[in-house]
Amino acid sequence: MFLALRELRFARGRFSLFCGVIALMTLMVVLLTGLTAGLGAASVSAVDALPGTALAFSAEPKVSFATSSVSEQDQRALAAKAGVHSATPIGVSTAKLTGAVAVLGGVPGSSPTAGGVLVPPSLGLATGSHVRVNDQDLVVTGSTSEHSLNHLPAVYVSLDTWRRVAHTSGATAILVDAEPGADLSSAGLTTLSRTEAYSAVGSYSSEQGSLNLMTGLLLGISALVVGAFFTVWTMQRGHDLAVVRAIGASRSYLLRDALGQAALVLVIGAGLGTALATGLGLAASTAVPFVLAPSTVLVPMALMVLVGLVGATFAVRRVTTVDPLTALGAAR
Amino acid sequence: MSLHLDEVLLTYPDGDRRVTALDRVSLHVAPGEFVAVTGPSGSGKSSLLAVAGKLIAPEAGSVRVTGTVGFVFQQANLLPALTALDQLLLVGHIGGRQDRARAQRLLAEVGLTEQVNRRPHQLSGGQRQRVGVARALMGEPSVLLVDEPTSALDHERGRAVVELLRRVTDTHQVATLVVTHDLAHLDLVDRTVTMLDGRLSAAGSAALPRR
Ligand SMILES: Nc1ncnc2c1ncn2[C@@H]1O[C@H](COP(=O)(O)OP(=O)(O)OP(=O)(O)O)[C@@H](O)[C@H]1O
Ligand SMILES: [Mg+2]
Numbered sequence: 001m002f003l004a005l006r007e008l009r010f011a012r013g014r015f016s017l018f019c020g021v022i023a024l025m026t027l028m029v030v031l032l033t034g035l036t037a038g039l040g041a042a043s044v045s046a047v048d049a050l051p052g053t054a055l056a057f058s059a060e061p062k063v064s065f066a067t068s069s070v071s072e073q074d075q076r077a078l079a080a081k082a083g084v085h086s087a088t089p090i091g092v093s094t095a096k097l098t099g100a101v102a103v104l105g106g107v108p109g110s111s112p113t114a115g116g117v118l119v120p121p122s123l124g125l126a127t128g129s130h131v132r133v134n135d136q137d138l139v140v141t142g143s144t145s146e147h148s149l150n151h152l153p154a155v156y157v158s159l160d161t162w163r164r165v166a167h168t169s170g171a172t173a174i175l176v177d178a179e180p181g182a183d184l185s186s187a188g189l190t191t192l193s194r195t196e197a198y199s200a201v202g203s204y205s206s207e208q209g210s211l212n213l214m215t216g217l218l219l220g221i222s223a224l225v226v227g228a229f230f231t232v233w234t235m236q237r238g239h240d241l242a243v244v245r246a247i248g249a250s251r252s253y254l255l256r257d258a259l260g261q262a263a264l265v266l267v268i269g270a271g272l273g274t275a276l277a278t279g280l281g282l283a284a285s286t287a288v289p290f291v292l293a294p295s296t297v298l299v300p301m302a303l304m305v306l307v308g309l310v311g312a313t314f315a316v317r318r319v320t321t322v323d324p325l326t327a328l329g330a331a332r
Numbered sequence: 333m334s335l336h337l338d339e340v341l342l343t344y345p346d347g348d349r350r351v352t353a354l355d356r357v358s359l360h361v362a363p364g365e366f367v368a369v370t371g372p373s374g375s376g377k378s379s380l381l382a383v384a385g386k387l388i389a390p391e392a393g394s395v396r397v398t399g400t401v402g403f404v405f406q407q408a409n410l411l412p413a414l415t416a417l418d419q420l421l422l423v424g425h426i427g428g429r430q431d432r433a434r435a436q437r438l439l440a441e442v443g444l445t446e447q448v449n450r451r452p453h454q455l456s457g458g459q460r461q462r463v464g465v466a467r468a469l470m471g472e473p474s475v476l477l478v479d480e481p482t483s484a485l486d487h488e489r490g491r492a493v494v495e496l497l498r499r500v501t502d503t504h505q506v507a508t509l510v511v512t513h514d515l516a517h518l519d520l521v522d523r524t525v526t527m528l529d530g531r532l533s534a535a536g537s538a539a540l541p542r543r
Binding site: 002003006007009010011239240243244246247248249253324325327328 | 378381382385387388400402403405406409411412413414418421422423425426427451467468471479
């Protein structure tokens with residue numbers, strides 16, 4: 001990297017500008033990734049917190065918590081299957097408390113006595129306070145961790161209470177706890193693993209899909225921008241490269257030097273952008289759902305460097321085709 | 333014998349024909365010998381250097397070089413990002429060894445002790461050409477190939493560069509082959525050969541004995 005480092009210093013204006021572009025692109029990718037994870041958690045963290053190994057919904061073209069409805073026969077059929085330890089009906093619906101909430105009924109471990117409700121601290125309701133959920137008067141009997149479903153805070157009641165709140169006699173889905181590999185197929189039901197069940201939350205798939213598409217597009221654009229920059233840069237110094245070849249450098253020497261240069265610029269740019277995004281994310285995480293974790297910070301940064309290197313490799317590989325002959329006076 | 337060209341044939345594609353740039357050229361240059369190549373434009377002088385420096389392989393004939401080759405180019409061809417010292421150190425880096433002391437000694441030898449940390453745009457044309465000569469010597473070549481070193485310089489500075497080449501040819505005992513249009517400096521060379529349409533003739537060599 002003898003030449004690479006000196007060129008960086010010499011053309012520092014050009015490279016600073018380019019580092020700035022990479023930093024901004026990385027900033028956007030990291031922010032988007034953090035936001036995607038944050039919105040994902042706001043959509044499905046209550047599903048994630050459910051016990052058991054699988055969830056059974058009524059079979060429909062598009063399985064959804066909003067439309068699923070299961071019966072006691074469904075529950076008994078699943079409970080009778082080999083390898084199934086338990087099959088528990090749960091209720092899931094939206095209701096009005098102080099604001100809109102997701103009401104989960106009958107979740108093992110989070111099921112208070114009849115007439116009671118467990119609420120997250122963020123709702124600001126003290127234990128013992130009387131609340132009205134839809135048309136039911138309930139008492140707060142304790143608090144739960146902060147979970148949410150479809151961007152609504154999750155509150156927990158018993159299945160009977162849920163039935164009164166939701167005005168139904170059935171249940172929404174069946175929580176299954178089974179041995180790995182157990183056959184959970186049952187007529188009229190669609191059984192999904194916990195992560196598959198994310199898609200049963202209305203907005204989750206389309207939300208994550210569009211955000212991931214944006215991130216992917218940004219990464220693609222970054223590869224093109226990096227490629228374009230290094231194409232121009234390599235062409236600009238074509239004559240210099242011919243001279244370096246003529247004074248004895250091999251093709252691989254030039255390639256290593258040029259790739260090292262690209263990698264260094266990318267790491268600096270992506271590092272700056274990531275630092276900036278981390279700062280912004282910390283500041284914004286109180287206002288917007290934003291997850292700061294290695295997977296939402298380091299992974300997009302590494303991806304950025306990686307796609308940048310792909311773009312740079314395409315651009316820089318032309319250093320190997322530089323003809324040292326062009327360094328000589330009139331010979332073309 | 334440091335540089336040995338024997339019956340070298342080189343053609344370039346030119347549409348559906350080929351142009352003959354070197355037509356069975358033979359040339360030998362001994363260590364410490366300073367040979368000038370003159371000839372009209374397009375006669376094959378640069379091609380001769382390219383073949384001698386193994387930048388192109390000839391179609392027929394043989395090119396033998398004992399040791400390595402150093403190039404000095406028409407416009408000095410220094411790298412804009414590097415200081416004078418770094419131009420030389422790059423050669424060392426390519427060769428896998430860093431010899432700062434040698435680089436500094438060579439720059440002093442070409443009279444640029446003060447300018448080691450200047451970049452090309454901070455040097456005059458003559459100084460650039462001197463850095464070019466020092467850079468060519470950095471790889472401890474046994475053959476020095478020089479393409480029109482004076483064409484960008486005025487008479488005085490051009491002469492100073494040819495004098496420098498004469499001096500390093502003697503002190504470093506390199507075989508130097510210099511392409512030049514500048515007939516005024518031919519009194520400094522040992523031998524002049526002339527290219528005409530790809531053919532080499534020894535015209536002038538006997539007429540201009542230097543020593
Ligand atoms: N890469 C090339 N492709 C095709 N023809 C070439 C190429 N390089 C040189 N030639 C041709 O080969 C012949 C010799 O060219 P060369 O550059 O060696 O001449 P020269 O004596 O150095 O000329 P000048 O004094 O103008 O530098 C010319 O006819 C030139 O047009
Ligand atoms: Mg020429």
